[in-house]
Amino acid sequence: MVVNGNPDSAPLGDSYRKQWKALSAWFLGPRGENWDVFMDTFKLVFKEHIDLRKSYFPSDPAYITDEMKSSDAYKSEINNMKEELLKMLDLMKGSVPFFSPRYQGHMNWDVTMPALLGYMAAMLCNQNNVDSAASPVTTGYEQQVGRQLCDMLGYNINQKDDVHAWGHITCGGSIANIEALWASRNTKYVPLAVRSALESQIQVEDGFITKDQVEKALMFELEVYDGGMKKKPLKDCTTWQLLNLKVDTICSLPEAVMDSVLPENDPAKDSITSSFKAIVEKEGVMEIGLFQFMKKHSLKNPPVYTAPANNHYSWPKAGTLLGLGSDALIPIELDSNFRQNVSDLRKQLDHCLSNEIPVLSVTAVIGSTEESAVDPIKDIHDLRNEFKARGLNFALLADAAWGGYFKTMLKDSPGIDEASSRRNEDEDGFVPYCELSEYVTKQYNHIQLADTITIDPHKSGFCPYPGGALCYRNGKMRYPIALFHPEVFHGEDDPTMGVYGIEGSKPGASPAGILMSHNVIGLSNRGYGRILGQCTATAKLFYYMWLTLARDDDPFICVPLQDAPKNYRDFKEKIAYGSMADIYRDKEVRNFIKDIGPDTLINSFVVNIKDNTEVKLANKLQVALSDAMNIYVGTDSCRVPLMVMQSSLDAKKHGEGLRSFKRKAGLSVNDNEDLNVMVNSCMNPWQWNESIFAIGDLFRMIVLNCIGRVKDKELDVQHQFLMSGKPSFVDEKSDGTFFLEYLTRTDIPEHQYQVSIKVKVDPQDERALWKYIDCCDRNNLPVLLETGLPRYDTTDDNLPNLYNIIHLSDWDKDNRIPWKLQHDPNGAEIHLTVLDVPRYQRLDLSSSVSKPEKQKYFIYGDSDRTIMSHVMSKLPDYRQSVTLARRPHSLTDRMLKQGVMAEVEKIQEPLKEDSSYDVSFKGELYATICSTAEVRKVSMPATILSV
Numbered sequence: 001m002v003v004n005g006n007p008d009s010a011p012l013g014d015s016y017r018k019q020w021k022a023l024s025a026w027f028l029g030p031r032g033e034n035w036d037v038f039m040d041t042f043k044l045v046f047k048e049h050i051d052l053r054k055s056y057f058p059s060d061p062a063y064i065t066d067e068m069k070s071s072d073a074y075k076s077e078i079n080n081m082k083e084e085l086l087k088m089l090d091l092m093k094g095s096v097p098f099f100s101p102r103y104q105g106h107m108n109w110d111v112t113m114p115a116l117l118g119y120m121a122a123m124l125c126n127q128n129n130v131d132s133a134a135s136p137v138t139t140g141y142e143q144q145v146g147r148q149l150c151d152m153l154g155y156n157i158n159q160k161d162d163v164h165a166w167g168h169i170t171c172g173g174s175i176a177n178i179e180a181l182w183a184s185r186n187t188k189y190v191p192l193a194v195r196s197a198l199e200s201q202i203q204v205e206d207g208f209i210t211k212d213q214v215e216k217a218l219m220f221e222l223e224v225y226d227g228g229m230k231k232k233p234l235k236d237c238t239t240w241q242l243l244n245l246k247v248d249t250i251c252s253l254p255e256a257v258m259d260s261v262l263p264e265n266d267p268a269k270d271s272i273t274s275s276f277k278a279i280v281e282k283e284g285v286m287e288i289g290l291f292q293f294m295k296k297h298s299l300k301n302p303p304v305y306t307a308p309a310n311n312h313y314s315w316p317k318a319g320t321l322l323g324l325g326s327d328a329l330i331p332i333e334l335d336s337n338f339r340q341n342v343s344d345l346r347k348q349l350d351h352c353l354s355n356e357i358p359v360l361s362v363t364a365v366i367g368s369t370e371e372s373a374v375d376p377i378k379d380i381h382d383l384r385n386e387f388k389a390r391g392l393n394f395a396l397l398a399d400a401a402w403g404g405y406f407k408t409m410l411k412d413s414p415g416i417d418e419a420s421s422r423r424n425e426d427e428d429g430f431v432p433y434c435e436l437s438e439y440v441t442k443q444y445n446h447i448q449l450a451d452t453i454t455i456d457p458h459k460s461g462f463c464p465y466p467g468g469a470l471c472y473r474n475g476k477m478r479y480p481i482a483l484f485h486p487e488v489f490h491g492e493d494d495p496t497m498g499v500y501g502i503e504g505s506k507p508g509a510s511p512a513g514i515l516m517s518h519n520v521i522g523l524s525n526r527g528y529g530r531i532l533g534q535c536t537a538t539a540k541l542f543y544y545m546w547l548t549l550a551r552d553d554d555p556f557i558c559v560p561l562q563d564a565p566k567n568y569r570d571f572k573e574k575i576a577y578g579s580m581a582d583i584y585r586d587k588e589v590r591n592f593i594k595d596i597g598p599d600t601l602i603n604s605f606v607v608n609i610k611d612n613t614e615v616k617l618a619n620k621l622q623v624a625l626s627d628a629m630n631i632y633v634g635t636d637s638c639r640v641p642l643m644v645m646q647s648s649l650d651a652k653k654h655g656e657g658l659r660s661f662k663r664k665a666g667l668s669v670n671d672n673e674d675l676n677v678m679v680n681s682c683m684n685p686w687q688w689n690e691s692i693f694a695i696g697d698l699f700r701m702i703v704l705n706c707i708g709r710v711k712d713k714e715l716d717v718q719h720q721f722l723m724s725g726k727p728s729f730v731d732e733k734s735d736g737t738f739f740l741e742y743l744t745r746t747d748i749p750e751h752q753y754q755v756s757i758k759v760k761v762d763p764q765d766e767r768a769l770w771k772y773i774d775c776c777d778r779n780n781l782p783v784l785l786e787t788g789l790p791r792y793d794t795t796d797d798n799l800p801n802l803y804n805i806i807h808l809s810d811w812d813k814d815n816r817i818p819w820k821l822q823h824d825p826n827g828a829e830i831h832l833t834v835l836d837v838p839r840y841q842r843l844d845l846s847s848s849v850s851k852p853e854k855q856k857y858f859i860y861g862d863s864d865r866t867i868m869s870h871v872m873s874k875l876p877d878y879r880q881s882v883t884l885a886r887r888p889h890s891l892t893d894r895m896l897k898q899g900v901m902a903e904v905e906k907i908q909e910p911l912k913e914d915s916s917y918d919v920s921f922k923g924e925l926y927a928t929i930c931s932t933a934e935v936r937k938v939s940m941p942a943t944i945l946s947v
Contacts, residue, residue: 008144010152011519012413013527020431023531023685026112026521027462030099030684031925034113041117049124096631096643101684101691104542105630105645107369107402107459107602109683115463118516119509127508129169130498138508142169142497145511145518149455150471152523153400153407154448163248166475168497169457169511171466173401174314176454179470179481179501181305181318183452184361184395186286186480190250191222191242192297193283194257195234197276200283208275213261220260222249225391239297243358244393247451251476254280284480290323301356305394306330306348307363308340309653310371312399315363334657338371338561340364342379349387359394366447367403367460370647370679371561372539372602374403374439378446395451395477401468403600404455407444408529409436409536413522431688432584433525433533434540440599451477457514460532460601460683467510470501534685535601541689542682543597544568544575545696546605551846554610556703559665561604561677562597580688603680604647607703608665609711615673617710618665622646622676624706638898639837642698645679704842705803708753712801717750719743719802720822723783724881724939725865727761727769736761737835739860739867740785741881742802744843746945750801752843754879756860756869756899757806758836765830772821772828781823782940788818788829806834838899839869845947849874855908859884859891859921859933860899866891868911868933869940871901875947880910881940888931890923902933910942911935 016022028034068074097103099110127135129142146167151157155165170176201214209217218235222245226232232241234257245253258273266272285293294302303324307315309331316326333344345362352359362384364375377398384396436444447453451473458467472478478500498504521527547568549558574582574589583589597603607625608618626646631637649658651672659669667675720743727738742755761769776783787805805817818829838860856871866884870877887896904911905918916934923929 008147008151008157010148010408010411010523011527012411012524013522013530015413015526019433019526019530020534022526023534026114026531027110028099028113028116030101030110030686038113038117041113042120045117045121046124049121052125094631094637097637101687102641102695103643104680104682104695105643107681107683109462109681111464112462112517112521114520115457115461115513115517117513119464119513122509122512123507125508128505129508129511130496130503130505132496135508138512139497141508141515142511145169145457145514146469146471148515148518148523149404149469152411153404153453153455153471155453155471155473162252163474163476165471165473166478167469167471168501169506169514170468170470170501171503171506172458172468173312173399173454173456174317174468175502176401176456176468176470177312177314177397177399178318178321180395180397180452180454181315181361182322182502183472183477183481184305184397185290185303185322185324186284187247187250187395187477188243188303188358188360189285189293190280190480191234191237191245191253192239192293193280193285194253195237195242196283196296197279198234198257200279208272209261216261217257220257225389229389239299240356241391244388244391246388246393247395247477248474251474251479286480299358301358302328303358303360304328304330304352305360305363306332306345307399308332308365308368308375309334309650309655310338310368310373311363311365312369312401315399331653333655334371334373334653336563336657336660338368338373338654338657340375340380342376342383345380346383349383349392353387353390353392359392361395361397361451363397363399364450366398366400366443366453367406367600367602369402370602370604370649370677372598372600372604374443374599377443377449381446381449396449398447398450398453400447401454401456402459402602404453405457405460405523405528406436406440406532406600407447408523408527409525409533410441410444411524411529413524413526430580430584431534431686432537432580432590433530434537434590435533435594436536437595437599448473457517461514461517461528462531462683463514463517464510466507467514531685532601535682537593538684538687538692539601539603539682540593540597541575541687541692542680543603544571544593545692546603546680548572548576549696549700551848553846553848554700555707556607556609557666558605558607558703559661560597561661563664564596565592568596575689576693578689583689601682603682604649604677605680606661606665606675606677608667609707611666613666613668615662615667615671615675618667619673619676620710621706622678624709625678625702628702628706636836638894642695642702644699645681647677647679649675649677651675701841701844704844705753705840708750708842709801709803712750712803713799717748717801718789719751719787719805721755721757721785721787722881722940723773723785724756724867724869725861725883726773736763736766737862739865741867741869741940743784743940744872744879744945746843746875746947752845753802754839754841754843754869754872755802755806755837756839756858756867757834758838758862759832759834762831762833768821768828769830772824776823779823784822785832786820786822788820803840806837806840836897838897843872843875845875852903854903854905857902857904857911857919857933858899859888859896859902859919861887861896863893866896867939868902868935870910870942872945876944878910878942878944879940880938880942882911882913882935883937883939885934885936888919888921888929888933890929890931891921892924895923904933911938913938 028038098108122138127138129135129139132139147157150165150167157165198214198217219233221231221233222237223229224232224237224241254277258276262269281287316329319326319328330348333341335341364377364380366374381396453471456468457463458465482499543560546558546560547564550556571589571592607621629642629644631640651658651674662669721740724739724741737760740757740759744754745751773783819832821828839858851874857868858871859868861867866887868882870880900921902919902921913935916932919933920928920930
């Protein structure tokens, strides 16, 4: 919705009685649910593009003729292109599925359909926004996006006012942050350049202004600190005073100085002012360099800048790129909520003031990328005013690369009040809108106090990469970093964006996609704010799930970063088991959820083994969890059922906040070690409590596996497996693969697993394995294999336990674990390569485990074999594996390879050979499939196991 017919204002979202349903039109969908809409719309996009090519001078001849198309060379190259594309598409299947609710890692999720379609439409035109001559349309889009973002963030975009905002697109937040510091540095030194420019004209005969005008200009009064804030002539100001002027004063200083000496009606005023600006630029730091500039002005102390200790790596990088050095960055301590500690900032600024160390900028992070913390920007702004009155001034920068779009939650759209539509809450798909906490709301209501704001449409704006942005409160602050090269700048009226900022060439497709998304969805609480409001509800529910994840008798604890209220357990029944509508209706629960958890969608937490105090072991467990929940090169994504990111909190930078967190997690605070943490970014607006707590159950089982990986240390433990289904080379297909089922035991901790693996025998061992299988068949014995003892380097962190034997292919290649043919009279050994692990699960021995109403089996296999393996639950229970005569109907190749959980109807006893059973499982799109399992052979006889 365009506001008051002004396309530059931030558009508002349209209002609906069932507002949450609008979101379903904005995304392609986790399962591609809107593929038909997308394809129809993209066909329109592509048709329009082809029509554009055909309509441009339609009488021009065709260059690719039918004769060319019929040539062998043409056909060969087209076929080659298709083949290479198919190869690429096949490899792309290994990409991270950001679109899936199972992805809970980085700050990345699906992009909006409007953004994707707008991007693709402009991409076909391949415009370059470095120069308006190479992008006459998309340059306008970039200008419009810049003004929309400035307006949404609270800046003044009325171009008739002397101080009005300006924004542009960058490739990402890192570039925007670097540019913000670059602009702060160059702006800081403009007053000295102005004074030098004027003093240089005193020595020049027949200059563009007279010596009397120069003298008058040097008498231009500035408000500076001199025992108090006073007006003082430019020529009488000390260097320190000129280094601490207000940003707005500096931005207008060259024009203001000329206005003071040139009559308003002087016809040469504009040209004289331009000439003066050119001299100021020649005297400026960008022209002569920081070293020469400091030398010329006898600046003894190099400048510094501050950012919170958890700053993004782009901030120290900016210091090195600008010649300041990364040591110029003063990290500010964090408080217990991992927000910038204003008291420590005050301490650092006091030191700079006392020693006359110039401060270029102070950065407030509005949504840190690990702790999800929003710095107290209002308090930091008030602190700047306090120091300004004492003679120290600086630019205030907001790094809202992650958190910028959350401001849309505070921008109202006219329409139906949320409370008036509560009768619709019981409908399927309802996800409540969770407001920002009172503290976070206060900071966003003051974010416009910053001189620059970094904001990333490709993060919480759900737009394609590359799509960052930088917004200036005072658009003139960009001038000290402008390079007006004649190749890309064509005069004062030229709208070219490429003369500002760091980048040269940049895609016009990026602002096109962003603009389309803004205009369709709207930058208000019923548009982007609705998306982020639902994501906020998701983040709070995830926080509560992590908080209550571990059961009382679990061998681990899970501790979120943010403190929890003492009465948090009182809400478990309603939050975990009630409907989303129930949560939304209950004011007490709703307010409780609003006030807990992270500031902006990102949950960080640590999983620690009970009674462990060593940070080293806790770190090792987080690494194991990350290995189990991330897709790496060569990883089959279907074996990663949940993706959560791992990061690290720096002990030195995070200070008391981290020490306090370690205490909560039962860890030592005396080792001064960095702490690894798990990070869960909640960017899926459709996740409700039922699915969140189901993810928690899945994560809990992964934790149990990973504890085994880092704690199972018995080096002399051997593991036995039974063959389940004949190897295919027996059937003369000669690929040497077969499946093995693990012989679970409950009396040895290292054996408390249920495991199904697919292996391949080394070619030189095929004959030995064939003879062994034949021998077992003749003697009616199970085909039993046992892992031997590997060669092992005791300095290796990866112990030869069951997890590592099966999962670490590189480790196995180095150690070459032998597999004993257990019933072979000669004690023969073979070597196997693990190809796939359909199932690896530690037994859940918690007292809270209950017997299922129906027996559960895990069905898996390949095109030749289908296997059912019993899923053990509360002990005593039995282990069993059977081979099916054929695959149950509706079980697709992909599902069989991945494996599905099935329930056996009407029976509780083990399965029998040559029998048929009714089974049910979840098929495509979560449909319940009722089918039949025909047991051909019991490959692992049922054996009762007790605690």
